[in-house]
């Protein structure tokens with residue numbers, strides 16, 4: 001998907017990008033590839049692939065959830081900025097906080113945000129397990145998102161404690177979502193979440209499966225969650 005096809009495909013979905021937003025995506029691509037030579041940010045460096053598998057894929061969450069508002073959003077384990085930076089470019093009103101456990105990725109994101117002239121973006125080097133127990137962040141976000149960080153049972157423990165009661169957890173998944181949902185049901189319930197929507201679709205060009213899961217934060221998360229770093233992964237709530 002080249003940049004023109006990217007712009008046209010999003011326009012078909014009602015997401016209209018200005019010349020400045022397209023310039024921001026071009027700058028994102030250039031900066032990503034340039035920094036990727038010094039540090040490991042992504043295995044995908046071909047321009048058309050980056051526009052499809054990183055930029056379009058990230059923005060596709062907006063086909064199923066309204067990001068065009070002043071939401072306070074936390075992206076857990078965003079790595080090189082996915083999905084929240086493409087969403088921030090497409091929907092500039094968003095207020096983004098990224099938490100990632102790898103400091104070099106945070107350094108990249110700080111540089112990138114300056115290059116893209118982004119406002120209302122905060123980058124924090126921490127593990128989600130510790131971050132979720134930090135009073136300044138726990139149950140403070142209207143939306144918590146993640147893409148390619150962990151399976152749902154584990155991811156729920158990293159994300160749901162950060163969502164406000166009445167807010168949402170949006171998990172971006174591939175074709176394995178149904179299986180993850182079966183195993184993740186208990187964790188959602190224990191952590192105060194309730195499944196609201198399962199939206200499956202195909203990524204264009206390569207036709208691979210994608211699922212956006214929307215989970216409501218119905219009740220407060222019990223204090224003992226998230227457990228200490230590494231525990232959610234070692235003994236998931238299943």
Ligand SMILES: C[S@@+](CC[C@H](N)C(=O)[O-])C[C@H]1O[C@@H](n2cnc3c(N)ncnc32)[C@H](O)[C@@H]1O
Nearest residue numbers: 077078079082100101102126127128147148149
């Ligand atoms: C496979 S990468 C995915 C990055 C990005 N979300 C994407 O879709 O391209 C996973 C990222 O999650 C971060 N991560 C993994 N476990 C984490 C945790 N417990 N707390 C915070 N970040 C974590 C890693 O440092 C890495 O940057």
